[in-house]
Structure formats: C-alpha cells, structure tokens
Amino acid sequence: MSLHSLFDAAGPASPGGRMRAVRIGEDHAVAIVETAVPHLAEGEILVRPAACGICGTDLHILRHGFPGTRYPVTPGHEFAGHVVAVGPGVGHVREGDFVAVDPNVVCGHCRWCRAGRPNLCLQLQPIGVARPGAAAEFVATPASNAVVVRESLGAGVAALIEPLACALHAVNSAQGVKDRSVLVLGGGTMGLLIAIVSEVLGAGRVTLSDPAPAKHAVARRAGIADVVEPGALGPDCHDVVFEAAGVRGALEQAMTLVEKTGVLVQVGVHDEDATVGFNPFTIYEREIRIIGSNSCAGKFPAAVDLMADIRDRAAVLLGESFPVWDFAMAVDSMVAGHAVKTQLRFS
Ligand SMILES: [Zn+2]
Numbered sequence: 290m291s292l293h294s295l296f297d298a299a300g301p302a303s304p305g306g307r308m309r310a311v312r313i314g315e316d317h318a319v320a321i322v323e324t325a326v327p328h329l330a331e332g333e334i335l336v337r338p339a340a341c342g343i344c345g346t347d348l349h350i351l352r353h354g355f356p357g358t359r360y361p362v363t364p365g366h367e368f369a370g371h372v373v374a375v376g377p378g379v380g381h382v383r384e385g386d387f388v389a390v391d392p393n394v395v396c397g398h399c400r401w402c403r404a405g406r407p408n409l410c411l412q413l414q415p416i417g418v419a420r421p422g423a424a425a426e427f428v429a430t431p432a433s434n435a436v437v438v439r440e441s442l443g444a445g446v447a448a449l450i451e452p453l454a455c456a457l458h459a460v461n462s463a464q465g466v467k468d469r470s471v472l473v474l475g476g477g478t479m480g481l482l483i484a485i486v487s488e489v490l491g492a493g494r495v496t497l498s499d500p501a502p503a504k505h506a507v508a509r510r511a512g513i514a515d516v517v518e519p520g521a522l523g524p525d526c527h528d529v530v531f532e533a534a535g536v537r538g539a540l541e542q543a544m545t546l547v548e549k550t551g552v553l554v555q556v557g558v559h560d561e562d563a564t565v566g567f568n569p570f571t572i573y574e575r576e577i578r579i580i581g582s583n584s585c586a587g588k589f590p591a592a593v594d595l596m597a598d599i600r601d602r603a604a605v606l607l608g609e610s611f612p613v614w615d616f617a618m619a620v621d622s623m624v625a626g627h628a629v630k631t632q633l634r635f636s
C-alpha cells in the first residue's frame with residue numbers, strides 16, 4: 290500500500306490499526322514509517338493532530354540529540370487536534386473534542402511533582418521527546434494533559450498554547466512585571482510571547498531586541514511598539530530582563546542591562562555544555578537575581594484562557610506551515626528563519 294493511500298484510508302482511529310508517522314532514528318535520519326496506532330492505557334486519549342509547531346527542541350533532537358530523547362522518536366510536542374478515541378477511565382474529554390495538549394507527561398508523585406514543580410519531574414516523559422509525538426496521524430496522551438479549546442481559535446493558534454504556557458511561566462518566574470520596565474532579548478516565538486504576556490500583565494514599558502530586521506516587522510505587527518537592535522540598548526537598565534535568544538552574546542549583554550534589585554530570567558535554551566563570562570561584581574553591587582525558567586510548569590490551563598484574549602496578536606507569529614511528511618524541510622525552514630513559528634499541517 291502506498292503511503293498516500295494509507296493516509297487516505299485512515300478512517301476513524303482504531304488503536305491496534307496502522308498509521309504513518311515521522312521517525313527520527315538514532316543516526317538522526319528522518320523517515321516516514323508505518324507503525325501501530327498507539328494502544329491507549331488507562332486514562333489516555335488518542336488525538337488526530339491538526340497543527341503542530343516546530344521549535345529549537347526539535348532541532349536538537351534532529352541534529353545533535355536532546356536530553357531525555359528516546360530514539361527512534363516521533364517528534365512533535367506543540368500540538369492541537371481532535372480526540373478520536375478515549376481509553377478507559379477518561380472523564381472530562383470526549384470523542385470529537387478539539388484539544389490542546391500539554392506535552393509534559395509527569396509522574397505525579399516524585400518530590401518535584403509533590404512540590405508543585407511538575408516541569409522538574411524526575412520521571413518527566415515529554416510527548417515528542419521520550420514518548421511518541423504528534424508528527425504522525427495519531428498521538429496518544431494522558432487525558433489529564435489535554436484541555437478542550439474552542440475550535441474557532443484555529444488549529445495554528447491552538448498549537449501556540451504550549452509556547453504561551455512557557456512564556457507565562459517565564460513571566461511568572463520574574464515575580465511580577467506590573468509597572469516595571471521589561472526588556473526581552475530575542476524576537477523568536479518565546480521572546481515575542483513573553484513581550485505580549487508582559488504587556489497584558491501591566492508592565493510599565495516593554496522593549497524587545499533582536500538583530501534581525503524581519504523579526505522587528507513581526508514584533509511590530511504583534512503590537513510591540515518598542516523594538517530595537519541589540520546595539521541600540523543601554524546604558525539604561527531594566528527591572529526585568531528576559532534572555533530568550535539562547536545565544537551567548539545575548540546572555541552576556543543581558544547581564545549588563547539589569548537594574549538594581551532587578552531580575553534576569555534565563556529562558557533561552559543554550560547547549561548543555563555552554564558557558565558564559567559574567568561580572569560577579571555587577572551581581573553583587575546591583576543585588577541582581579538570576580532565575581532559570583524551564584518549560585511550562587503547570588501554566589497550560591492559564592495559557593488556554595489567556596490565548597482567548599491575545600489570539601489575534603499571537604496569530605501574527607504564524608508564518609509558514611509544511612505538510613507533516615515534510616518534517617525535515619520544515620526544520621530547515623525554521624533554521625533559515627523564514628517565519629517566527631513554523632508549523633506542520635495535516636491536511
Ligand atoms: Zn517547543
């Protein structure tokens with residue numbers, strides 16, 4: 290059976306049936322494979338993805354490896370879609386519902402889960418990293434990770450709820466942005482969403498910095514008025530600085546731009562073995578706090594609510610989508626910076 294006819298033949302999902310999926314092997318080669326539709330464990334649902342974002346994590350999985358990845362892996366962790374089957378013991382989600390999914394599957398009983406820090410779970414099994422992801426005809430998830438959303442939101446915007454939840458966690462980590470001066474370094478998906486969330490939460494002034502003119506245009510369309518090149522920053526400092534670029538130069542610059550008693554929130558994902566130079570005197574003298582912010586930490590339901598309010602601003606980030614089976618091409622496009630958020634589409 291050709292891949293195409295298999296896709297066309299995919300009627301209502303039947304766990305135990307066959308489906309197509311993108312697969313990244315240990316050797317980092319991408320293939321489209323025919324595999325079993327996931328069997329649903331207690332409390333799980335089967336989702337037919339409608340849109341799935343690609344992010345830096347996928348690039349790491351594809352090119353160098355990412356901590357916790359179980360190869361061969363089906364990527365895809367920023368997704369929304371329709372529930373097509375419901376496993377035993379599922380209450381709040383029904384077949385036909387449109388859902389956005391928090392990809393972070395946690396154990397619920399380790400010390401970090403019990404402490405209300407699920408993003409730090411000792412047995413974290415993210416969908417699309419340690420569990421099969423959404424770059425497939427079907428993906429299984431615990432129903433407790435799925436939130437029913439209005440279909441009118443649009444699949445692309447619904448798939449932005451996951452990065453929005455990460456942005457909410459980052460802003461929350463800053464312990465208050467209201468009436469404070471906020472600087473965001475990096476105009477990618479995270480930087481833009483952090484800037485939007487900071488404005489919505491009442492920041493006194495929000496400045497976004499990125500070296501790429503194309504990102505400036507998107508940021509302005511998303512309603513961020515104060516967008517500058519990194520070279521135009523300083524000497525003025527900011528109460529809250531978010532490093533959302535994930536590059537050494539941005540973090541080193543961020544360290545110099547934090548106001549006395551201010552906060553530097555480190556959101557950008559650097560290489561595991563990266564190091565940066567910094568001036569400890571500045572941290573001491575200005576009484577600066579440096580805080581890490583890792584993934585979405587239980588902010589998913591709040592992000593669903595917030596997305597209803599900022600839908601049109603978030604939609605500006607969506608520039609380009611690729612058929613799911615062109616996964617490698619979609620990653621190349623993301624790397625080339627053709628869009629702020631590259632997504633996969635499924636029909
Ligand atoms: Zn992501």
Ligand SMILES: [Zn+2]
Nearest residue numbers: 396399402410
């Ligand atoms: Zn845990």
